[in-house]
Amino acid sequence: MTRTSTMLAVALFATVVSAPVLSMAADTKPSLYERLGGTGPITAVVGKFVANVAADKRINGYFAKADIPNLKRQLVDQVCQASGGPCTYTGKDMKTTHQGMKITTAAFNALVEDLVAALDTFNVPEQEKSELLSVLGPMNKDIVEVP
Numbered sequence: 001m002t003r004t005s006t007m008l009a010v011a012l013f014a015t016v017v018s019a020p021v022l023s024m025a026a027d028t029k030p031s032l033y034e035r036l037g038g039t040g041p042i043t044a045v046v047g048k049f050v051a052n053v054a055a056d057k058r059i060n061g062y063f064a065k066a067d068i069p070n071l072k073r074q075l076v077d078q079v080c081q082a083s084g085g086p087c088t089y090t091g092k093d094m095k096t097t098h099q100g101m102k103i104t105t106a107a108f109n110a111l112v113e114d115l116v117a118a119l120d121t122f123n124v125p126e127q128e129k130s131e132l133l134s135v136l137g138p139m140n141k142d143i144v145e146v147p
Contacts, residue, residue: 031084032135035128039080039087045118046075052114059110062101082135094142104146112137 036042050072054060063071080087091097112133119129 032128032131033080033083033085036083036124036132039076039085041122042079042083042085043072043076045122045124046072046079048121049115049118050075052117053111056110056114059107059114062103062107079132079136083132094139098143098145100145102146103144105140105144108140108144 033042036045050068053063054068074089074091077087078089078091081089115136116129116133119132124132
């Protein structure tokens with residue numbers, strides 16, 4: 001074996017041996033769910049978020065006929081699951097849920113503003129706030145029907 005191939009073999013071996021260790025180290029980082037504080041704080045944020053939406057004249061009409069206790073439960077489960085928590089969201093998919101509501105981009109943005117305000121009320125750190133918004137944000141393609 002040449003010196004170069006020996007060094008390559010050692011490097012490959014080191015990579016293979018260290019991969020599980022690196023993987024375990026990555027797995028020990030708390031999930032977003034854990035960093036948000038779990039179900040209790042998520043429930044508090046969702047409660048404030050729903051209150052913000054109810055007070056927001058730009059969008060509260062979309063929720064006039066909503067079953068608010070059920071909406072809160074579904075939102076808690078959705079955020080919990082999306083953030084890596086143990087909950088299971090059992091509601092309908094976003095496209096089906098919002099079909100025919102003619103939700104605009106402006107209305108979706110107002111909803112996001114209300115969520116950010118709720119997160120700010122509870123002093124959720126910027127990293128967790130950004131991470132949560134990046135997990136939930138892509139749903140806009142299934143919610144917005146009128147750009």
